[in-house]
Amino acid sequence: LKKPNIVLLGAGYGGMITAARLSKKVGHDANITLVNKHDYHYQTTWLHEPAAGTLSADRTRMPIDSVLDLNKINFVKDEVVEIKREEKKVVLKQGELEYDYLVVGLGSEAETFGVPGVHEYAYCKWTVNGVREVKEHIEYQFAKYNNLSEKKDELLTFIVAGAGFTGIEFIGELSERVPELCKTYDIPQEKVKMYVIEAAPTALPGFDPELVEYAMNLLESRGVEFKINCPIKEVTEAGVILASGDEIKAETVVWATGVRGSSIIEKSGFEAMRGRIKVEPDLRAPGHEDVFVIGDCALIINEEINRPYPPTAQIAMQMAETCASNIKALMDGGSLQSFTPEIKGTVASLGGKEAIGVVGSKKLFGSTANFMKKMIDNRYLFLLGGPGLVLKRGKNPM
Numbered sequence: 001l002k003k004p005n006i007v008l009l010g011a012g013y014g015g016m017i018t019a020a021r022l023s024k025k026v027g028h029d030a031n032i033t034l035v036n037k038h039d040y041h042y043q044t045t046w047l048h049e050p051a052a053g054t055l056s057a058d059r060t061r062m063p064i065d066s067v068l069d070l071n072k073i074n075f076v077k078d079e080v081v082e083i084k085r086e087e088k089k090v091v092l093k094q095g096e097l098e099y100d101y102l103v104v105g106l107g108s109e110a111e112t113f114g115v116p117g118v119h120e121y122a123y124c125k126w127t128v129n130g131v132r133e134v135k136e137h138i139e140y141q142f143a144k145y146n147n148l149s150e151k152k153d154e155l156l157t158f159i160v161a162g163a164g165f166t167g168i169e170f171i172g173e174l175s176e177r178v179p180e181l182c183k184t185y186d187i188p189q190e191k192v193k194m195y196v197i198e199a200a201p202t203a204l205p206g207f208d209p210e211l212v213e214y215a216m217n218l219l220e221s222r223g224v225e226f227k228i229n230c231p232i233k234e235v236t237e238a239g240v241i242l243a244s245g246d247e248i249k250a251e252t253v254v255w256a257t258g259v260r261g262s263s264i265i266e267k268s269g270f271e272a273m274r275g276r277i278k279v280e281p282d283l284r285a286p287g288h289e290d291v292f293v294i295g296d297c298a299l300i301i302n303e304e305i306n307r308p309y310p311p312t313a314q315i316a317m318q319m320a321e322t323c324a325s326n327i328k329a330l331m332d333g334g335s336l337q338s339f340t341p342e343i344k345g346t347v348a349s350l351g352g353k354e355a356i357g358v359v360g361s362k363k364l365f366g367s368t369a370n371f372m373k374k375m376i377d378n379r380y381l382f383l384l385g386g387p388g389l390v391l392k393r394g395k396n397p398m
Ligand code: FAD
Pocket: 009, 010, 011, 012, 013, 014, 015, 035, 036, 037, 038, 041, 042, 043, 044, 045, 046, 047, 048, 078, 079, 080, 081, 105, 106, 107, 108, 126, 165, 166, 169, 262, 264, 294, 295, 296, 297, 311, 312, 313, 314, 315, 316, 347, 348
């Protein structure tokens, strides 16, 4: 009997957990292949730290062969170019793969909402290589400033577009690091300007107002200026132009206004909303019995508010568990489970020992929230690789 080919695309939160669970559930009864651009896995949820330079980028990544059993999983380091659904094939930069079951977990890309200049002039890649560039650029701005005979304010003006989760976590880290950068590069702190610009009527939409107020007060006390209800019309070489027509000159614009699903989804002809496929309850793409879609590429509706769930690592990991069980069920001729997210809480770090969040029905502030944030980061490592991985790669919660 021919063993089925299970092909997993993307080694992010969704792809890694699916691979780990499938290797246990189906073992050698299937050919499991995992494809990823790099031979390492990185934790996207940590990337605001290396972006601001408060953590080494290497701390956010780990070799795939150090966590997955590559005796049971065939790992292919390559870039996915297109999924040929009718032919049940995946086109890679350097070859092709045939599948019986496909899992799409290619993550997301920046959502620009059609604002011109984002890809050209803003930093918008939340990947290991993307954030390394942001960190180097920020340090260079500080290093350059003192050596210019005519000081330019825009050198030390930092704009974050978007006061959602990513934008707030990044400015939290940056505002925490600025005093140290000023000291290192002999720059008075008042020369540094930090803006968070948000089109919506509030920062951290969807968060409890008391937590939002705490976060904004704290960040303002570190010198961050919020411009809320203030859409950006264009990003230029010189900075940003607001819908009001005003310009803020800045040599650093970090884009964090949200994401859309991987461009491979639309390129492959799947029906999608902002690059995300509205999946069936069992996580399959509509009309495709052999294609599962998980993580940021999948869209599911929160029936209570009739709006999509935001794309999160928490949901990606939960989807991976269901996806692995459903593939096993398909192989065994059993029935498939429906996926229901179980939101355990959300915690946003604010730099240093500060954070805010909700866990269960409890609001958390400051160091308690910060402790919880690190426990959440460690929990993922535990689910992926057990206590050994937490000891090796985890964060000290104290
Ligand atoms: P990812 O984890 O992004 O993985 C996708 C993988 O696919 C990557 O390894 C990538 O290299 C690979 N890939 C992409 N394209 C290709 C291609 N063409 N070919 C081959 N490989 C490819 N969520 C939370 O739940 N809690 C948080 O606190 C939180 N904080 C965040 C902080 C930041 C700064 C950011 C940016 C996001 C945060 N998120 C958080 C969101 C979370 O990171 C994502 O929802 C999660 O990473 C999605 O998981 P995924 O498996 O879909 O994709």
